[in-house]
Amino acid sequence: MTYRICLAKEADCAVIAEMSRRLIEFDLPWTWTESRVRYHMRNRECAAIVARVGKRVVGFAVMQFYDEHAHLNLLAVHPGYRNQGIGRALLDWLEESARTAGIFLVRLELRAANEGARNFYSRMGYEKTGVSPQYYDGREDALRMTHDLSLVSAA
Numbered sequence: 455m456t457y458r459i460c461l462a463k464e465a466d467c468a469v470i471a472e473m474s475r476r477l478i479e480f481d482l483p484w485t486w487t488e489s490r491v492r493y494h495m496r497n498r499e500c501a502a503i504v505a506r507v508g509k510r511v512v513g514f515a516v517m518q519f520y521d522e523h524a525h526l527n528l529l530a531v532h533p534g535y536r537n538q539g540i541g542r543a544l545l546d547w548l549e550e551s552a553r554t555a556g557i558f559l560v561r562l563e564l565r566a567a568n569e570g571a572r573n574f575y576s577r578m579g580y581e582k583t584g585v586s587p588q589y590y591d592g593r594e595d596a597l598r599m600t601h602d603l604s605l606v607s608a609a
Contacts, residue, residue, distance in 0.1 A: 457535075457538075458505070460506065461501070461503055462504045464495070466514070470516075471490070471491045474530065477530040477533075501516070501519070501548060502515075513532060513541065514529070515529040515544040515547075517552070522559065525560070526548065529541065542578065553603055559601070559602060559603065561599070564597050565595075579601050581601070582598070582599055583598045583600045585598065
């Protein structure tokens with residue numbers, strides 16, 4: 455299977471929002487709506503990227519860049535396309551962008567019960583830095599993770 459990673463386009467906002475709803479925000483209020491995705495896509499301090507197989511969006515990620523760190527807001531891959539390197543490619547693309555900008559610390563939150571995501575980020579070099587109780591809609595804990603990109607850059 456061949457896929458390509460590229461910047462998201464305006465036309466991708468609805469697909470990204472729907473995938474977020476189904477794959478990330480299931481059983482929670484929908485916060486990453488099409489308008490929120492569009493806002494981040496247009497923000498100069500953010501990067502929104504997609505993975506495409508042909509014309510189909512099969513994965514996406516959104517990262518926001520600050521002065522001292524970057525924050526991975528969203529990352530998801532369609533279940534039928536997982537375990538094929540797409541999630542890693544999305545994350546690699548964004549981490550390389552952070553390094554290029556002189557940012558060497560990436561932070562994220564994920565649902566504490568999401569063992570698959572926790573294992574993925576651990577394999578990618580992220581370490582648990584804490585827990586935010588009831589982070590998601592006041593009812594589900596978030597696991598906070600951080601990746602020091604300077605360790606990877608030095609390797």
